[in-house]
Amino acid sequence: MFTQQLMNALAIGSVYALTAMGATLIYGILGILDIANAGAYLIGAYLGWYIYYATGSIVLAFVLSMVAVGVLGILIQKFIYSPILAKPNTLSIIPLVAAVGLFTMSSDLVRLICGPYSLSYNFDFGVTSIRIGSVVLVPAWILIFALTAVLLLILWFILNKTKLGLAWRATANDTEIAKVCGVNTSNAMALSYILGYGFAAAAGIMVGILYNSITPALGEVPSYKMLAIIVLGGLGNPLGTVLAGLIIGFTEVFLSAYTSIPIPKDAIAFVVLIIMLLVKPEGLLGQKNKV
Amino acid sequence: MLEIKDLYVSYGMMEVLHGISVDVQDKELVSIIGPNGAGKTTLIKTVMGLVKPTSGQILYNGEDITNIPAYKRAGMGIGYVPEGRRVFGKLTVEENLQMGAYELKDKAQIAKNIEMVYGIFPRLGERAKQLASTMSGGEQQMLAIGRALMLNPQMLLIDEVSMGLMPIMVNTCFEVIKKLNDEGITVLVVEQNANKALKIADRGYVLETGNIVLSDTAENMRKDDTVQKAYLGG
Numbered sequence A: 001m002f003t004q005q006l007m008n009a010l011a012i013g014s015v016y017a018l019t020a021m022g023a024t025l026i027y028g029i030l031g032i033l034d035i036a037n038a039g040a041y042l043i044g045a046y047l048g049w050y051i052y053y054a055t056g057s058i059v060l061a062f063v064l065s066m067v068a069v070g071v072l073g074i075l076i077q078k079f080i081y082s083p084i085l086a087k088p089n090t091l092s093i094i095p096l097v098a099a100v101g102l103f104t105m106s107s108d109l110v111r112l113i114c115g116p117y118s119l120s121y122n123f124d125f126g127v128t129s130i131r132i133g134s135v136v137l138v139p140a141w142i143l144i145f146a147l148t149a150v151l152l153l154i155l156w157f158i159l160n161k162t163k164l165g166l167a168w169r170a171t172a173n174d175t176e177i178a179k180v181c182g183v184n185t186s187n188a189m190a191l192s193y194i195l196g197y198g199f200a201a202a203a204g205i206m207v208g209i210l211y212n213s214i215t216p217a218l219g220e221v222p223s224y225k226m227l228a229i230i231v232l233g234g235l236g237n238p239l240g241t242v243l244a245g246l247i248i249g250f251t252e253v254f255l256s257a258y259t260s261i262p263i264p265k266d267a268i269a270f271v272v273l274i275i276m277l278l279v280k281p282e283g284l285l286g287q288k289n290k291v
Numbered sequence B: 001m002l003e004i005k006d007l008y009v010s011y012g013m014m015e016v017l018h019g020i021s022v023d024v025q026d027k028e029l030v031s032i033i034g035p036n037g038a039g040k041t042t043l044i045k046t047v048m049g050l051v052k053p054t055s056g057q058i059l060y061n062g063e064d065i066t067n068i069p070a071y072k073r074a075g076m077g078i079g080y081v082p083e084g085r086r087v088f089g090k091l092t093v094e095e096n097l098q099m100g101a102y103e104l105k106d107k108a109q110i111a112k113n114i115e116m117v118y119g120i121f122p123r124l125g126e127r128a129k130q131l132a133s134t135m136s137g138g139e140q141q142m143l144a145i146g147r148a149l150m151l152n153p154q155m156l157l158i159d160e161v162s163m164g165l166m167p168i169m170v171n172t173c174f175e176v177i178k179k180l181n182d183e184g185i186t187v188l189v190v191e192q193n194a195n196k197a198l199k200i201a202d203r204g205y206v207l208e209t210g211n212i213v214l215s216d217t218a219e220n221m222r223k224d225d226t227v228q229k230a231y232l233g234g
Ligand SMILES: Nc1ncnc2c1ncn2[C@@H]1O[C@H](COP(=O)(O)OP(=O)(O)O)[C@@H](O)[C@H]1O
Pocket: B011, B016, B034, B035, B036, B037, B038, B039, B040, B041, B042, B043
């Protein structure tokens, strides 16, 4: 039972980490809270569903949906956020309002195009469960861990081991000076969007598989829970986001499994966030003084 | 080498440079002095492409660079040491230097240039793997200069190198600048610390509220009554 919960918590934590990663990468480099990431998550889940039923391939569903949503991210950055941020003295509330608008629009578009009802993923893994000793593993969990691990490793590699990643980190740190060094900073921003939106799309499909149901409201809870996770992780810090996603996943699963605290599951993230901010206001891995 | 012609710059509705002309000859060390808010940083940023002028021209080696985007100016041979150092605090010392060499493809050349910078500032070599934000102000200033040297620039633009540094570090920085100039790098320094800036310079300009009000050889400027009163505490 305990191991079961542990696996479940890991799976949910992974999905949270992946969902919030997009927002983290974007905040890290543009300093805006892109709630529209939750729209990417929703659209990713639906695209994945259609691709799966059209092709019968899980792999294609993930790959094509991630690429398509990643490209959508670049378009949104180029045609919506960039022009907004290019205006002198843009108030930071303006991109936030744009993000909320984009997210609402994506939910309504999905509702209009795909219908207001829920769709079942019914991914067929061939087996319903895998038994190792006394532990029963659900195939969806394994898929989620494995894929999350691979995606996060790729992200880590790009950010820390490539010139592109160095340029990304420099741009996130000081955009003007990165420019002077020769970085085409709008490419670094595009990297945030293609990875961020792509990851959100993968997370959407994972959730569809995990709960076997997607609805046009799929993005609502993540749209605000994501904020708790990225703030908890220390705003703009990718590693912090992974930790925060796991912490929230674990807290939710274990509190609902072993206690009877009368707060709704989705509020737990915020309780954790509030406690955390009282103890360590800069977040898990945030820096006190930004340089 | 660098020629700034009749440059006007505004932030929104507010014009802060009202038709500035400055030129720097090959191998010269030129200082622009002036009080806080005169527009010195704005002038340098405009040369780097970080601020767009409303009119006027910037020529570098005879080429008009006024409308070239900032990131495309990096490989042209101008090194920039920004006001307030602006090192990448979340990157290590070595990564900061690699960013300085972002335009270079050849890894061996990058490694060689990093060693060259460590030769000038041994302190940086000792701290290669340390995050830049954890270093002292003086060390960060060395790093900012080192980063600007990574592409073997023909010219350095140095904004307020002495700001917030201990006197001993200020001297070190000015000595290094002088030495780099002696080795053939053209230098444009903008400074509130007029004393130091005019001591090492060949020529100087005084910038006040967006206008050049005086330009002369550094020697004459040091003797000039108004300059003495206003900037040299004499
Ligand atoms: N980003 C900016 N937006 C608006 N006004 C600015 C900006 N940067 C500088 N200024 C204004 O332009 C003038 C010149 O500033 P600056 O170039 O920093 O002068 P200095 O470097 O000589 O101290 C000042 O009045 C300053 O307030």
